Amino acid sequence: MIDPLVASSKLSSSGLEAQSARLRVISENVANAQSTGRTPGSDPYTRKTITFKSELDRTLGAASVAVKDVGQDDSAFPVEYDPGNPAADENGMVKKPNVNMLIEMADMREANRSYQANLQMMKQARAMISATIDLMRG
Amino acid sequence: MTAPVYLFDLASRQAQWLAARQTTISGNVANANTPGYRARDVEPFADVLDKTKLNMAATNASHIGFTPSKAEASKVKKADSWDTVYSKNSVSLEQELIKAGEVNRQHSLNTSIVKSFHRMLMSSVRTS
Numbered sequence: 537m538i539d540p541l542v543a544s545s546k547l548s549s550s551g552l553e554a555q556s557a558r559l560r561v562i563s564e565n566v567a568n569a570q571s572t573g574r575t576p577g578s579d580p581y582t583r584k585t586i587t588f589k590s591e592l593d594r595t596l597g598a599a600s601v602a603v604k605d606v607g608q609d610d611s612a613f614p615v616e617y618d619p620g621n622p623a624a625d626e627n628g629m630v631k632k633p634n635v636n637m638l639i640e641m642a643d644m645r646e647a648n649r650s651y652q653a654n655l656q657m658m659k660q661a662r663a664m665i666s667a668t669i670d671l672m673r674g
Numbered sequence: 675m676t677a678p679v680y681l682f683d684l685a686s687r688q689a690q691w692l693a694a695r696q697t698t699i700s701g702n703v704a705n706a707n708t709p710g711y712r713a714r715d716v717e718p719f720a721d722v723l724d725k726t727k728l729n730m731a732a733t734n735a736s737h738i739g740f741t742p743s744k745a746e747a748s749k750v751k752k753a754d755s756w757d758t759v760y761s762k763n764s765v766s767l768e769q770e771l772i773k774a775g776e777v778n779r780q781h782s783l784n785t786s787i788v789k790s791f792h793r794m795l796m797s798s799v800r801t802s
Binding site for chain 1: 696699706709711770774778781788
């Protein structure tokens with residue numbers, strides 16, 4: 537069992553790590569929002585999803601967070617008429633990635649907010665540790 | 675004789691409790707987006723004090739020690755949390771940050787009091 541305030545910083549760092557992994561997945565989705573296939577009728581970029589799991593860290597004695605897995609969104613691809621595209625099928629229809637910009641932006645804001653909250657907790661734990669150390673300065 | 679001053683013992687116990695609470699809140703914030711995670715909180719400090727029992731003496735280094743006044747993290751009841759989202763996560767960031775502010779305030783009060791009492795003691799100990 538380590539010092540609770542150190543444990544607090546470690547928990548916050550696990551949260552920061554998880555949220556930055558989430559941001560990475562979101563930026564991947566946004567970057568590939570227009571990535572279609574190369575061959576006629578082929579599938580475009582599939583939207584990625586990320587899930588977290590809470591795991592009990594025995595040295596900390598508390599539940600930290602970790603990335604469970606990065607999965608794929610199985611929803612249907614929207615199709616668009618674009619005969620000039622290399623991925624167009626015989627009818628001229630192109631499958632577009634199932635990335636919804638609005639959802640990605642909302643997700644990004646939420647990840648950002650959670651990241652800031654974790655950062656705030658880390659700052660506070662540090663402030664508490666230095667307040668305790670300052671007791672020795674008399 | 676005056677009554678003994680339990681201030682330092684009390685202050686250190688409250689600091690311990692505050693540290694435990696800070697850890698619990700950090701755990702909640704870290705798991706703010708974990709599906710199925712239920713927000714936790716430690717029991718109030720007054721309850722921890724009430725439950726304090728006599729400690730068993732460890733006469734051998736290999737005995738397992740007991741820390742009597744360690745605040746146990748307990749799950750918050752459903753009604754205590756401000757919101758529960760569809761993924762059954764009951765962490766509300768606003769609520770957690772308010773609790774964290776409370777902990778911070780109490781901790782700075784605690785350290786300030788200890789510091790000023792320490793200064794008082796030192797001024798009475800110092801001679802000449």
